[in-house]
Amino acid sequence: MSGYGERRRSQAERDAITVEIGYALFSAVFAAAVLFGAVAGPALLFELPPLAEKVTLRTGLVLAPLIFLVRVVSVLVRFRGGGQPSHPGRTSPDS
Template structure:
């Protein structure tokens, strides 16, 4: 497998940081958007308050995970970058382009 350069490793580290921070911001906004109207505009009972907070927490968690996956999934594919192809395995016909000892 091809070794990554320091610049590629640094770029991936920055991308992971960006994914986590933007995911956390999106999760906070999702929680606030889901919980604030129900909790501050209305006066729900204790059970309703717990349900609203539970739903808002689940929505925030889902938003965080989806954002992180989306950012990291598209990272190697933008700007024409591709994940490196696996290195060919010598001595395995059909995989390396050369014939192995079995074909002679």
């Protein structure tokens, strides 16, 4: 089950991953909701011409899941690539 170069993660590492996944999902839902509200909100709140209402609703329905995926991926990639500095309380030499 364990491959070459693979090591067991500590409880702290597993907790950090869990927190980061939760943050990624929560912030992605928030970003998608804000974007949907900004794009499709006028169609839901005001009486618009049928074509404008249809376009804004569909645009919101397309962009919201897209921004959700982009946000989740960007947060998780940044977490995976960033890591922690080698010395607590200090910045890493490459920063």
